[in-house]
Amino acid sequence: xxxxxxxxxxxxxxxxxxxxxxxxxxxxxxxxxxxxxxxxxxxxxxxxxxxxxxxxxxxxxxxxxxxxxxxxxxxxxxxxxxxxxxxxxxxxxxxxxxxxxxxxxxxxxxxxxxxxxxxxxxxxxxxxxxxxxxxxxxxxxxxxxxxxxxxxxxxxxxxxxxxxxxxxx
Numbered sequence: 001x002x003x004x005x006x007x008x009x010x011x012x013x014x015x016x017x018x019x020x021x022x023x024x025x026x027x028x029x030x031x032x033x034x035x036x037x038x039x040x041x042x043x044x045x046x047x048x049x050x051x052x053x054x055x056x057x058x059x060x061x062x063x064x065x066x067x068x069x070x071x072x073x074x075x076x077x078x079x080x081x082x083x084x085x086x087x088x089x090x091x092x093x094x095x096x097x098x099x100x101x102x103x104x105x106x107x108x109x110x111x112x113x114x115x116x117x118x119x120x121x122x123x124x125x126x127x128x129x130x131x132x133x134x135x136x137x138x139x140x141x142x143x144x145x146x147x148x149x150x151x152x153x154x155x156x157x158x159x160x161x162x163x164x165x166x167x168x169x
Contacts, residue, residue: 026160029087031094032060033079033108033116036071040102040116043068044095046159048080056145058127061138067097069139073132077113078143080125084154085166087121091157092164112147122152 011017027046034041047061058080062072072078083091090106093099102108102116111117112126127143158165 023161026158026165029083029091029157029159029164030060031079031081031083031091031118031121032062032068032072033081033118034068034071034075034077035114035116036068036075040108041068041071042079042094042101042116044091048082051142057130057142058125058145059140059142061135061140063138065137072141073139076129077115077146078127078129078141079111079115079117080127080143080148081118081121082123082152083157084120084122084152085157086154087157088164090118091159120152122154122156123150124148124152 028048030045030048031042032045032048043062043066045060045062047059049059051057051059060080062069066072093106094101107119108116109119113128115126117124117126125148126146128146130142130144133140133142155167158167
């Protein structure tokens with residue numbers, strides 16, 4: 001059973017309204033990585049979307065004020081990592097401003113096209129950036145899948161109500 005919307009309680013569009021609505025939307029958690037001029041960069045994303053099967057394409061959003069944006073704005077390839085519920089701390093590290101994201105205990109290696117590939121994830125992709133579309137204070141990055149591995153073990157990590165969670169049975 002669902003509740004009927006009370007249109008009298010509606011609010012005008014604002015950043016707070018958008019954040020409040022999307023806190024109720026459970027999203028999968030991914031980490032996006034790239035090779036930067038001064039070493040690897042990466043960030044936690046809940047905006048990962050499958051865009052096209054033919055050719056295989058994904059998209060994600062990134063704020064233009066994010067510390068990873070300068071590298072993402074110039075790179076030709078990105079890594080996309082689907083996190084498991086056992087990786088809450090990794091997700092938090094890549095979400096935290098100023099964190100040493102690739103230092104201990106983060107396990108990673110240089111992958112194809114120089115993209116940092118994280119260890120022990122549920123799945124990963126290396127993608128070629130096709131375009132970056134302006135969208136307010138963000139950019140939507142469209143990227144074509146080059147290769148990947150979907151064979152990691154475990155259950156997905158979710159983000160809901162401002163917290164990382166696992167699936168319930």
